[in-house]
Amino acid sequence: MLQSELLAKVSKEAPKDEKSVNAQFLTRAGFIYKEMAGAYTYLPLGFRVLRKIENIIREEMENIGGKEILMTIFQPKSLWEETGRWSGGVGDIMYKCDDEGEIGLGPTHEEMLTDIVRHYVSSYRDLPQYIFQIQTKFRKELRAKSGLLRGREFSMKDLYSFHATKEDFLKYYKRAAAAYVKVFKRCGLSSLMTEASGGDFTKDFTHEFQVLAPGGEDTVIYCPKGHFSRNKEIAGDLRGGQKCPQCTETLKEAKSIEVGNIFPLGEKYSEAMKAYFVDKDGQRKPIIMGCYGIGPSRTMGAIVEIHHDERGIIWPKEVAPxxxxxxxxxxxxxxxxxxxxxxxxxxxxxxxxxxxxxxxxxxxxxxxxxxxxxxxxxxxxxxxxxxxxxxxxxxxxxxxxxxxxxxxxxxxxx
Amino acid sequence: MLQSELLAKVSKEAPKDEKSVNAQFLTRAGFIYKEMAGAYTYLPLGFRVLRKIENIIREEMENIGGKEILMTIFQPKSLWEETGRWSGGVGDIMYKCDDEGEIGLGPTHEEMLTDIVRHYVSSYRDLPQYIFQIQTKFRKELRAKSGLLRGREFSMKDLYSFHATKEDFLKYYKRAAAAYVKVFKRCGLSSLMTEASGGDFTKDFTHEFQVLAPGGEDTVIYCPKGHFSRNKEIAGDLRGGQKCPQCTETLKEAKSIEVGNIFPLGEKYSEAMKAYFVDKDGQRKPIIMGCYGIGPSRTMGAIVEIHHDERGIIWPKEVAPxxxxxxxxxxxxxxxxxxxxxxxxxxxxxxxxxxxxxxxxxxxxxxxxxxxxxxxxxxxxxxxxxxxxxxxxxxxxxxxxxxxxxxxxxxxxx
Known part of the structure; x- marks a missing residue:
């Protein structure tokens, strides 16, 4: 590409309304253009990076059997009422618009995909299924102040898996975790698979993929040898300086950015939405589910938070524009x-x-x-x-x- | 891909709530899943077709110098107030959601891109610019009954060009028209470049790319030798059976589907939004603009309307899943x-x-x-x-x- 033809020009001055390192550098260098808090246009340079991150994710999801689809942003109220999430919990951060009746803008897609799956899956022979999409998602964020790290409109890869047995689910959960580490590594990020709470999604233990960065909003307590990592939110009395529960190393505590997460959903959505299958033994059972998210736009922000010096960004090779x-x-x-x-x-x-x-x-x-x-x-x-x-x-x-x-x-x- | 692993199953029965040929076949064959009127999920087979159409469009837009970006779906009210389009005209078919203040969901992106361009472009040296995106768009449609032909949530490629002179614009307009014919040809569609009214966008003559199909919502009066085509809406007394204004052929009249359109926007948006540049002669002038749209999802619907027999779809090679x-x-x-x-x-x-x-x-x-x-x-x-x-x-x-x-x-x- 000829630089003389690039729409965006580099600016010497940092934008006044941006505090985060990623938004400052990406704006100055002409990668992104702020439309409103938490919503950025990707200019030619930025679009190339975003697309490369998405393609890395796509490849690794396909490598673990993921089939790509594209669900709608528009969410019918009726589906979310089946799980009781239209209001309360994630429903409260869902944008809604009016038409004939109410329509939500998808903040996540468990309901929609569970509905599709219950339409097509009836037997254990139809399982497992691994379905993902890369799509724009929307969430009401009061604190959309960290550039690409926390958006109101943002890019998201969400993979969902559907299984007949818990064993089959657990096997896939591990495969997905390994794929996640690989995705981040290709993006130049060293990620810590971190124990976390399930939030609105599940009461089980879940896992976040955290990358250490001073600009992060999270704090992790982790073993420098990689044997343990837990989000401080659920760490209880555990602190940096104590002994690693898995080895003899001393735990550290540091700011970090959550770039991905994986959730055992169990039967929560399949029970609520009657997504059943007939098993080998002739019994009707709820499908066992997992979900696996990565934010490509947030990953882009995290890369800049970590890979820069005082003069600007230092893109890792695979994601460079x-x-x-x-x-x-x-x-x-x-x-x-x-x-x-x-x-x-x-x-x-x-x-x-x-x-x-x-x-x-x-x-x-x-x-x-x-x-x-x-x-x-x-x-x-x-x-x-x-x-x-x-x-x-x-x-x-x-x-x-x-x-x-x-x-x-x-x-x-x- | 193994068919045994495909999520969607083929159905022998036509969906009861679909009347259009495209929605019936695409639903039965497991390409799409209806979420609500005018909003469809693309299942693995459908996603592959949509992506292929998008990639053909992308290649041809890059061939005419187009640089890809991704603007936000969220539209700030303030930008649309500059052109007076927040309410009235296209503003009336824009979905709006509430947050702090009002946010629109982009039905088209003239305002947003003109804002970006006025931020970066200041001299004739910065022109021309050819910028496009492929993105999900939203429009309130009361008659969302034609499957992928008329969506409330749909895929759209929108290219915008910015010029210092009218001559430069006209040259590019012809290049874009030729690229459009090529896009549709690669998609297996023979398109008629058709004179049409400017609607909300412009008072000039504009052009639509129409493909003949019994399931179409438009009617064109056209020369079978390809010398002339005009949308019946603006044809006045002109009818099929009359002589072609360009040759000796007899005009025909037929139902058709609009799969693309190109608009000379002139100085409408640049004047309203003060998108000026300093010309060679030192004068400040409004930038001359054009816009060029293709709906990949609508194109997918049009392909099915045209390429099928009683047993099912007959995909043209380049867009087949x-x-x-x-x-x-x-x-x-x-x-x-x-x-x-x-x-x-x-x-x-x-x-x-x-x-x-x-x-x-x-x-x-x-x-x-x-x-x-x-x-x-x-x-x-x-x-x-x-x-x-x-x-x-x-x-x-x-x-x-x-x-x-x-x-x-x-x-x-x-």
Missing amino acids: FRVHLIQIGKEKRVAKAAKDLYRSLQKQNIEVLYDDREDKTPGEKFAEADLIGIPWRAVISEKTIKKNSVELKERSKKSLRLVKINQAAKYVK | FRVHLIQIGKEKRVAKAAKDLYRSLQKQNIEVLYDDREDKTPGEKFAEADLIGIPWRAVISEKTIKKNSVELKERSKKSLRLVKINQAAKYVK
Whole structure:
């Protein structure tokens, strides 16, 4: 993509109405545009990152058998009345609009999918089912002040599983947990599978995936060796400094961001909504359910909270909007031609490039913008480098520069 | 994908509350599930089709320079008050929900994008801009009775272009029109670029892309040679049977479905919202705008309205949920192994296959379901075919069967 054609421009000043690191950097660098508290437009750069995160999640959900669907945002009141959640609990944070009767905007989709499943599933032969969607969700949030970390309109991947037996559910729950760790790892996040309360969803123990970050709203008490992690909300007397319940390590306590969660739902929704199946033994039984959520937009915010320095964002490779930020210094024809040739050559090799072809910016401005935007590789073409038939490469996360032959550049940045 | 794992089951009976051909077939075949009037969930098969249509549109929009973003569904009242559209006109079909103040659900995004553009664009050097999104939109529809053709919640691609001069706009308008014809052609639809009124958007002439279909809500008067088409709403005294204004052909009149539209917006929104730029001559001028819409969900409905027979849907190849429907007849181990081997082999060659591995269905049931679902190629493996080391291939759109060697199957269906 040509930077001269990018709609959004980089801004030197931090937006006054944003306090979180993620909203400040993402706004300044032209990834997002605030429409109202907790609702952001994803500009071309931001959309690319969001889409990459969603695709990582999609791949890993498909790897554990997930089938993708797309439910409606509009929620019929009648379904939510079956579970008693239209008002009270999650119903209270559900936006409602009027038409003929009332319509809710989906904050979560247990009711809707349970209704679909009871329509199609009748026998143990129809189970298990693993169904997910990636969709915009809505929740009334009084404290929508953390940029992408807490939205009123936000992107959500919700997977639901349906089982004939508790054993089958537990096996899948573990598979899903492992897939979650993998998703976050690919996004450059080291996640802690953390014990948490079930909130409105369940009375069982549930699990959150927390990533340590000073900007987080949660606090976890965790074993640095990864043997234990519990949300402080349910930690009781447990504190950092005490011994890990699983090993000899000393527990730590730190701020964190919840990027995902998995819930054993048991028979709560299937009982309430009469989602039964006939088992091998001829008995009618309620389906056993689990649900598994990841917020792609919140994950994007978490990545920025963790991967940045004072100059800007440092995108992990798999979620970066581009692999290479090619910067042309100088307007000379020879320089422009060398830069354009490299641009095309990298694209032909399927390497995504943002090409800073602008002629009205100083080298200093271009470098500062590149640092703010945070693309993994910076490649500079100037009068000086082309004399040596070379390009100057630098990783955003490192300080060292290296001059390499232009025709070798692709090898380095791959 | 294994058909035994598909959540949705095929139903022999037409849904009682659906009158349109598209909703009947898509529901019976397990592509969609009705949540309420004008709001459908896309089940695994339907989601695949919707995604393919969206990707065709995405590719063609990128081919004409479109940059993808994602705006919010939530619309701030203040923006719509700038253009006077919060109430009256399109404002009257906008769903509104309450929070702190009022929030609308986007029925279209001129206001929001014009606001973004006026924030970033200040000079003729920043123009032109071509920005699009693919997103869920909402409109109050009293007559949401045509399945995917008229939704209250529906998928929409909206592209907006921003120009310094009218000439530049007109050039792009033609490029966009050509891209639209290409999109619909790839979707198996032959579209007529049709003169239409501007409705709420503009007082200029606009263009709709209409496809002829008995189930359509519109009527067009058109030249069979493709030289002229006008929506009957603005046709005045013009009728089928009269001479084409462009050639010697006789005009026809027929029912049709509007699958896309393009609008010259001129300076309407930029004037109202003060989206100005400084031109080469130093003058401040309002940006000249165009907008270009396609409904992927409506396109999906239109495809079914046009491509079906009495037995079911006949998907055009590029939008079919799978390329091949592999049907195993009989439970014998040899047969199952041959079918499974072919399934894996086709998948390895990146050919998408739905494999009917179910053992509780008769051949007749399987064939009837395959015809209803409408995948382009049917491949049958049975005791009889494997004796000849062969598979029986049939195109959904044709009657002839042919027996080909199993290792040659991929060649035929590619």
